[in-house]
Amino acid sequence: MEIPVVRNVLEANEKLAAVVRERVKGILTLNLISSPGAGKTSLLERTLTDLAGEFRMAVIEGDLQTDNDARRVAATGCQAVQIDTDGGCHLDSNLVLKAMDHLDMNGLDILFIENVGNLVCPTEFDLGEDGKVGILSVTEGDDKPEKYPLLFNLAKVMLLNKVDLLPYVQFDVERASQFARRLNRDLPIIHVSATKNEGLDEWYAWLRAAVQRKKETGAI
């Protein structure tokens, strides 16, 4: 009985995602999805700081409550707009469109959309992005790509975060990577630690290439 409702919601979302897509022509637009606490905001803080001289970037921050993350991101000097979902479990393209009205999109190279911390619901909602970035932290367990397959199936890149904690947790990197690549054969998997500044060069190289592909071909 729920299926028709869900379908209507997703169809309405899809129409507005097309409007977003029109508005981000030439701007690399990434939808960051992870569990709560996997490190999305820390990765953004680091990325916005390190690439400030190279790219013009903006962030749309989705949260159930609080504007803590938007404030953290804005502290890097970057444009940041907060979406408060008022308890809602994911962002949709209507919310993203409204947030974009508060952004100066002129000359932007990259628009990051930090979704609500949730491995399930955000994955089903296209926000008009060029790609989803799936972030998994090693403290969550190596079974997560198998247990939450949709994100890892759809992602354009996977960031394996908190690799500095690998000595202290049971996490088989090979096993997690195999699960993810079974769902998504050519998925780039980049090992990083946002807090310990490890592996970020590879992430930045991926971003540079994606910015260029977007500008040249309109997609990544």
Next chain:
Amino acid sequence: MEIPVVRNVLEANEKLAAVVRERVKGILTLNLISSPGAGKTSLLERTLTDLAGEFRMAVIEGDLQTDNDARRVAATGCQAVQIDTDGGCHLDSNLVLKAMDHLDMNGLDILFIENVGNLVCPTEFDLGEDGKVGILSVTEGDDKPEKYPLLFNLAKVMLLNKVDLLPYVQFDVERASQFARRLNRDLPIIHVSATKNEGLDEWYAWLRAAVQRKKETGAI
């Protein structure tokens, strides 16, 4: 526009939750909620093993995909029933009722329901339980009670898991506890490490007291 639909879904769920409540009279029924990878299954494995001689226990395992967790739990010798939500982001009481048809409820002391790994959606759905157990791992960040307030507001007990990792992460226990207690003044907060076997005696003492309250008063 979505609100009436959501209300109908929640009302239908509430009616079936009352049916569950009738069927778990005298059985302590706990709804375990956390982010993906916070350690619900590891805590259950340890609890079921350590208290096997003391209580008769059963587990209903909710997962989007895979029956890995039900197999892990069943390996302790405990009755376990898997609910596959087929991508759905939470359990509801209809699913729980169906799962209960596959359980021998006679003489049970405790029924654990391990919800889908998700800090948002499961919180809104009453499963007919006596209480929600909110599990937060220290690797997720001390801001989570503030950012995901509903769970910590409703929980009867909070388990702060993975405390063995505190030396390696930035996590202010006092800050997390203050946020949680601002939402829920008398919330018991128990520090545990399921993998390193720390703090579990306090959790077991809480369980023993709750089993007794349920048997004596019908609630906890």
